[in-house]
Amino acid sequence: MTDNKPPRLELRHASKSFGRVRALGDGSLQLWPGEVHALLGENGAGKSTLVKILAGVHQPDSGELLVEGIARRFANPAEARDAGLAVIYQEPTLFADLSIAENIYMGRQPRDGLRRIRYDEMNREVDALLSTLGVNLRAERLVRGLSIADQQVVEIAKALSLNANVLIMDEPTAALSLPEVERLFAIVRALRERDVAILFITHRLDEVFALTQRMTIMRDGVKVFDALTADMTIDAIVSKMVGRDLDTFYPKADVARGEVRLSVRGLTREGVFKNVSFDVHAGEIVALAGLVGAGRSEVARAIFGIDPVDAGEVRIAGKPLALGKPATAVRAGLALVPEDRRAQGLALELSIARNASLTVLGRLVKHGLISAKSESTLAADWGKRLRLKASDLDAPVGTLSGGNQQKVVLGKWLATNPKVLIIDEPTRGIDVGAKAEVYRTLADLVREGMAVLMISSELPEVLGMADRVLVMHEGRISADIARADANEERVMSAALGASPQALGRAA
Ligand SMILES: Nc1ncnc2c1ncn2[C@@H]1O[C@H](COP(=O)(O)OP(=O)(O)OP(=O)(O)O)[C@@H](O)[C@H]1O
């Protein structure tokens, strides 16, 4: 960006509305070769809409798109791809029953004189490509069963094989574990060395500082700011994004501990978790920390009755809970906000209001009819508390931005007013402003006497919000650390399986 060359990609004053919803008011962006550029903004700010315009998925209502200084208009994704743009979405879009190589060469397989696909050549090239990315994957492997992280790598390999020189990644790290994030970063840095221009969307601000050189910040569909990353601080970014200063981020209050609300004894599912025992009291937030794959979500699912167990018992407020039936668990006063909210938590074609009230329909039914009024009152209530950005509560929930969908699921479970709330990764995909709201909501709920079990991979959130930290390692609880004694080092070493003695030394 020192010489007089135009940016590789530029968007000027783009707008896009869906019906009455103005998703993008004034989207502008300059993307240069060899930079990793962060696109930041709260949930619903218009980031994904901007990306879909670049990708040819949406056509802007107004504004200009330039590639290497030349005005372009992409009528469809294929045209964007031919212009060198590749987009990697959070949920990969590969074909499960085809091999990695077939996915990469989809529609353009090398063929011999008889029009037969030359598998050898194709596989050889894909293997070479995968090894330049430094990953341990083989071209012939089926995509089915690959982790999301590996599927993303396949998408990146595909982009490279198409000679993409612009790579756009929409929240690629949201569902990755720490080592997977590191691997992705190494790949992105290598691509940057090769002069690829990279646009990177994330809600994790630490990633912005670890990976990017410049940033564009959006608010309410409008570009409000751009800067060199080196010139910014977290506080400065947040206040640009949110348009105000945030007050206390972790509003954890000391609450008197009440009776035992959730009691788990000897819970075992062979090969997944073993002999898990703990209590959560009224007025308490207990965090379940550990690495992805340690078995935390599986324990939650078993308590809630989704997955079977081989041994153990669970009590809610002293009463034994018959395991194996989520409906029984809900009646007993348990709520589970799942980790994968899009897949497990929402009926995408139903309205926001209906989704928000699905768990409490029984209470809203009057004379055999669901009262639409109480339904939208309920949705509006929680919407306000969680700063839900939706123009119309009767719109399908699938039209909300990713983070706002998460808020609907949260609201729907909170509306059941449970005795025990189990919440899996409470702030995944949620912007900083809304994060603070979620923490405030949790703090309010425990003050009102709820018991909360919070599964979280974000250490600051664990340390900021939990009264007690249980750490899981390979299916067992490896540490139970009181708030006063909890720090990053202790939690991490227990998560990695250090022995209690080693823990003692670390502390
Ligand atoms: N197909 C659509 N129909 C109606 N409204 C839409 C559609 N797509 C997006 N919107 C709306 O446009 C706004 C911007 O959404 P967008 O997905 O671009 O936000 P985002 O910045 O990516 O947010 P997040 O961080 O939550 O992913 C939101 O209010 C959303 O509800």
Ligand SMILES: [Mg+2]
């Ligand atoms: Mg988005």
